[in-house]
Amino acid sequence: MTRDFWLPHRIVMAALFAALVVWCVMTLRWDWLPDYLGLAAQGIWRTLWLLALSLLLGMTLAVPLGLAQAAGPLWLALPARSFCTVIRGTPLLLQLWLLYYGLGSLFPQIPWIRQSDLWPILRQAWPYGLLALTLSFAAYEGEVMRGAFRGVGKGQLEAAKSMGMPRLTILRRIWLPQALHRALPTLGGETVLQLKATPLVATITVVDIYAVASRVRQDTFITYEPLLLLAVVYMAITGLIVLAFRHFERRIPTRTA
Amino acid sequence: MTKIALSLAAALMMTGAAMAETVKVGIAAEPYPPFASPDAAGAWTGWEVDMIGAVCKAAEMECEIVPVAWDGIIPSLTSGQIDAIMASMSITEERLKTIDFSDKYYNTPTVIVGPKGMDMAATPEGLAGKIIGVQVSTIHEAYVQKHFAATAAEVKLYQTQDEANQDLIAGRIDATQADSIALDAFLASAEGMACCESKGAVADDTEILGLGVGVGLRKGEDDLKAKFNAGIAKILADGTYEAVSKPYFASSIYGG
Amino acid sequence: MLALTASSTLELLQYSPPGWGANLLRGLMNSVLIALGAFGLGAVIGVGGAYGKLYGGPVLRDLLAIYTTVVRAVPELVLILILYYAVTDAVNQILLGLGQDRIQISGFAAGIAVLGIVQGAYATEVIRGAILSVPGGQVEAARAMGMPAGLLARRITLPLMLSAALPGLANLWLIATKDTALLAVVGFGELTQETRQAAGATKAYFTFFMAAGGLYLALSISSGWLFARAERWARRGQPELRG
Numbered sequence: 001m002t003r004d005f006w007l008p009h010r011i012v013m014a015a016l017f018a019a020l021v022v023w024c025v026m027t028l029r030w031d032w033l034p035d036y037l038g039l040a041a042q043g044i045w046r047t048l049w050l051l052a053l054s055l056l057l058g059m060t061l062a063v064p065l066g067l068a069q070a071a072g073p074l075w076l077a078l079p080a081r082s083f084c085t086v087i088r089g090t091p092l093l094l095q096l097w098l099l100y101y102g103l104g105s106l107f108p109q110i111p112w113i114r115q116s117d118l119w120p121i122l123r124q125a126w127p128y129g130l131l132a133l134t135l136s137f138a139a140y141e142g143e144v145m146r147g148a149f150r151g152v153g154k155g156q157l158e159a160a161k162s163m164g165m166p167r168l169t170i171l172r173r174i175w176l177p178q179a180l181h182r183a184l185p186t187l188g189g190e191t192v193l194q195l196k197a198t199p200l201v202a203t204i205t206v207v208d209i210y211a212v213a214s215r216v217r218q219d220t221f222i223t224y225e226p227l228l229l230l231a232v233v234y235m236a237i238t239g240l241i242v243l244a245f246r247h248f249e250r251r252i253p254t255r256t257a
Numbered sequence: 258m259t260k261i262a263l264s265l266a267a268a269l270m271m272t273g274a275a276m277a278e279t280v281k282v283g284i285a286a287e288p289y290p291p292f293a294s295p296d297a298a299g300a301w302t303g304w305e306v307d308m309i310g311a312v313c314k315a316a317e318m319e320c321e322i323v324p325v326a327w328d329g330i331i332p333s334l335t336s337g338q339i340d341a342i343m344a345s346m347s348i349t350e351e352r353l354k355t356i357d358f359s360d361k362y363y364n365t366p367t368v369i370v371g372p373k374g375m376d377m378a379a380t381p382e383g384l385a386g387k388i389i390g391v392q393v394s395t396i397h398e399a400y401v402q403k404h405f406a407a408t409a410a411e412v413k414l415y416q417t418q419d420e421a422n423q424d425l426i427a428g429r430i431d432a433t434q435a436d437s438i439a440l441d442a443f444l445a446s447a448e449g450m451a452c453c454e455s456k457g458a459v460a461d462d463t464e465i466l467g468l469g470v471g472v473g474l475r476k477g478e479d480d481l482k483a484k485f486n487a488g489i490a491k492i493l494a495d496g497t498y499e500a501v502s503k504p505y506f507a508s509s510i511y512g513g
Numbered sequence: 514m515l516a517l518t519a520s521s522t523l524e525l526l527q528y529s530p531p532g533w534g535a536n537l538l539r540g541l542m543n544s545v546l547i548a549l550g551a552f553g554l555g556a557v558i559g560v561g562g563a564y565g566k567l568y569g570g571p572v573l574r575d576l577l578a579i580y581t582t583v584v585r586a587v588p589e590l591v592l593i594l595i596l597y598y599a600v601t602d603a604v605n606q607i608l609l610g611l612g613q614d615r616i617q618i619s620g621f622a623a624g625i626a627v628l629g630i631v632q633g634a635y636a637t638e639v640i641r642g643a644i645l646s647v648p649g650g651q652v653e654a655a656r657a658m659g660m661p662a663g664l665l666a667r668r669i670t671l672p673l674m675l676s677a678a679l680p681g682l683a684n685l686w687l688i689a690t691k692d693t694a695l696l697a698v699v700g701f702g703e704l705t706q707e708t709r710q711a712a713g714a715t716k717a718y719f720t721f722f723m724a725a726g727g728l729y730l731a732l733s734i735s736s737g738w739l740f741a742r743a744e745r746w747a748r749r750g751q752p753e754l755r756g
Contacts, residue, residue: 007571089730091693092694098718196588199588200590203698290714296714
């Protein structure tokens with residue numbers, strides 16, 4: 001925060017904000033906090049690892065999806081395009097419920113599934129939440145990667161090809177790193193959007209921080225305080241994500257043409 | 258463009274403002290047969306829906322049924338979006354801290370339902386190591402958390418009883434606890450009959466299970482409370498209660 | 514088993530009872546109406562916010578920055594819950610304070626207000642970026658010619674800004690249509706809620722969720738096509754962009 005940031009009106013606003021926070025802490029009801037702190041910590045942890053894992057798996061899926069659409073033959077590009085269109089065209093909540101309750105309603109018709117090794121996993125709710133979040137992220141980022149792959153200068157790829165570089169090496173050394181670099185700012189925004197999508201898993205019994213806040217609300221009938229605290233938690237995590245991405249963007253050397 | 262915007266705003270305001278005389282009765286927006294469930298035409302039917310009509314008629318009130326999500330139904334009442342709750346909500350000490358209740362209009366036992374053939378009883382020992390599913394914000398959730406959470410493997414919370422039933426059919430949970438009538442309706446359905454059976458009633462705990470189901474009202478609305486009480490008393494006295502219950506239940510569910 | 518499910522699926526989805534088709538279509542219409550209201554409200558807030566951010570005083574600019582940052586950092590689900598209860602409560606408290614009766618804000622109006630406020634934050638950024646992309650030279654030339662501000666906005670800024678804003682606005686429209694599904698969590702009868710009720714009443718979860726997915730997909734594909742045409746119209750007369 002440089003000197004230029006702290007203009008007079010900002011100092012006044014910051015003081016007012018601090019006063020508001022103090023007033024909130026003093027007058028609103030916070031007596032429920034000690035009882036639910038453990039549950040809240042678990043909820044935050046679950047939100048974070050669902051986010052991280054769905055980002056990782058989703059990105060792993062998104063790169064081939066983008067590549068297939070940018071450079072693949074029709075029989076690869078078309079399914080990739082349809083997948084992205086369908087997932088991006090329907091609400092995540094619907095996809096989540098379709099996967100959890102829709103598939104769940106098919107289980108009784110497949111009796112042998114209860115004896116299979118997968119059953120302990122199929123029984124729990126988090127795999128479905130993770131799957132829905134992963135597919136959703138993969139579809140949106142597949143679209144972003146498609147644009148990023150197309151945007152890399154054709155000249156470089158042609159030069160490498162004329163040098164006799166094998167296709168996989170071109171991808172690994174030239175195309176992919178540059179595409180990722182182009183996509184980085186957008187990916188930062190998309191990561192925040194993915195964070196905002198995670199509360200939906202609470203509707204299929206996965207206990208993330210939103211579910212904990214709902215639990216407090218339902219147990220104690222206190223409506224605003226848990227929601228306010230929840231909003232603060234999400235803003236804090238968003239702030240961390242934005243800072244992390246800014247750090248990454250600065251580390252990668254750019255020569256703006 | 259401005260005219261359209263203004264008339265749209267006026268229409269939206271009017272849909273809310275002019276309803277001062279009609280009592281908005283909130284029911285849960287999720288199906289809860291046989292008490293309230295939507296039919297294919299979008300209308301709500303069920304014993305509780307009929308009961309709302311009967312009580313309001315006896316109390317000479319204009320009532321409008323408003324479906325509200327179950328987990329937001331009490332905040333909806335306290336913030337004024339609805340005036341009464343008739344959604345099979347039990348009268349408990351905990352809820353009496355926030356809202357008021359009319360006299361009860363039914364009281365039925367609480368049972369546990371589990372898969373056929375699984376060894377299970379409605380006791381803490383009988384449910385050891387099992388996964389129990391309950392609806393959030395209900396007396397059943399409170400009961401399970403107090404009595405069974407210590408021995409059960411896991412307690413899963415669902416937005417609606419229907420979703421808990423669905424997961425019971427799918428095999429994701431081993432047991433669910435709810436009102437005996439609602440679970441009877443579930444066991445009478447094709448999927449319920451094929452998969453599950455009742456494992457018996459739970460031991461009583463009046464503090465948590467409450468004293469029956471009443472109409473939820475805001476604190477301080479003594480006028481409305483008197484009207485609802487008068488309506489309930491009237492239909493019990495003149496036989497309307499039995500007449501409404503006959504198509505649904507073999508015997509009276511008013512309870513002791 | 515397959516033949517049985519095919520015929521019973523059609524039966525469940527047909528338009529008149531015992532089919533639930535009419536319920537689903539009614540839910541779809543509610544979804545579209547709320548999305549339209551929210552998108553419109555968001556666009557109005559967006560234009561105001563964009564002009565405020567570009568030409569307003571320092572306090573206004575900071576307040577708008579706080580508004581857009583908070584709304585874009587907090588999940589819509591949390592915002593919907595906060596605004597749904599807080600706004601109705603606040604309005605009623607004010608009215609009670611003034612000695613008036615409570616009013617009941619219909620779920621419809623509350624949904625449009627909430628989603629509109631969320632859309633407004635994103636729309637502010639989209640429109641601000643679009644206004645900034647209008648070549649400064651044209652605006653200066655018009656001002657040098659003595660063109661009044663209103664005429665300038667109507668003849669020059671708006672048409673040029675529209676072609677830059679439309680892709681972002683198309684995205685916002687799609688977000689609005691999908692965000693209406695979140696209102697199912699507060700029990701409002703739009704398409705996802707109707708689907709959940711139909712599925713719960715008939716136990717045919719797979720059928721109804723697939724049908725709802727199909728309806729949403731039809732909505733987003735036709736919206737995409739409409740916006741593509743609008744973009745082509747808005748870009749008429751401009752040199753072709755390099756893809």
